[in-house]
Amino acid sequence: MPRLTHEEILLWLRETEPTALEQLFARADAVRHAFVGDAVHLRGLIEISSYCVRQCHYCGLRMARSIPRYRMAREEILACARTAVRLGFGTVVLQAGEDYGIEAAWLADVLRAIKEETPLAITLSLGERMPHELRLWREAGADRYLLRFETSDPALYAAIHPRRGAAVSDRIALLGELRSMGYEIGGGVMVGIPGQTYEMLAHDIELFEQLDLDMIGIGPFLAHPDTPLGVPGVPTAGAEQVPSSEWMTLKAVALARLACPEANLPSTTALATINSVDGREHGLQSGANVFMPILTPAPYRQMYQIYPGRTCNEEDAIRCNACLRGRIGRLGRTVGEGPGGRSARRGEADPLPCDAGHAADAAAVKR
């Protein structure tokens, strides 16, 4: 399938005409259908710790904030994993701030227990850890690692992610290491970071393809108000500033699907937060094929506030599951069975029967 050029990506990012954008979304939806099918995979999200040593200028969990924090116990994590199995999920995602209180050997034991007791795939999203720790977790059963690089522009990255002591942050290089360890790898970006230009976002999308990412998480930029970027008057890129809107996020999701047809793309919670009515559905109709329902126990959710107002904090996992399945069914899609990883799917994907653009036109009429 011919890929989009840099200029084409830029043109789409700048496009504002709704009819034209409907064609982009429909084209991405057709590519999604052809390469990863109609199944929407459910990944149960377990936020295992709210401690973090980092000071990201937009994040409610940044170390400088004096807030109540938690770290889940082994049995609590295992209980969430059992819930995931009961609800028919194929994967759990263990996510946390960059918390060195999560000891490598302790987590390896938890991973082994999940693997012994359940058929679940395990995705880790624990920040920049040492290679020997990442290798240990891979050997203990972790299947995938999600490390969003947030922007491919080094200066913008440095401006909003202060260094931790002398440590140099190179998430792109770390993703390469993770791949060499046998992980499926996931990256992703925020859309509408103050100072982010259309050129930068176009480069982000090209980087998804260059890294051949297995998973891509894209959400609108949402800053916690109690952070340096959460206050009014933050400098922007002027006329070249990418807005942190739903439409811009959907454009980035659609272009990511065209760049990486086989990748797993979540319709993110952040996207649902800026449009709580049907933001999730719009994500699924623009190229996404994954939902990530939250399994974190209720008392901890209030303490895991990367940004406030996170949509749908439905604390009852059974009700949340029913709601999501209803949303998926109303789109005429099915709920995915099993782990739903990219590598397991390879060789099974249908090639595009014809130019995706034709299918897109037909799908655009349906939307």
Ligand code: SF4
């Ligand atoms: S974005 Fe992640 S690494 Fe940065 S402060 Fe928040 S939890 Fe920590």
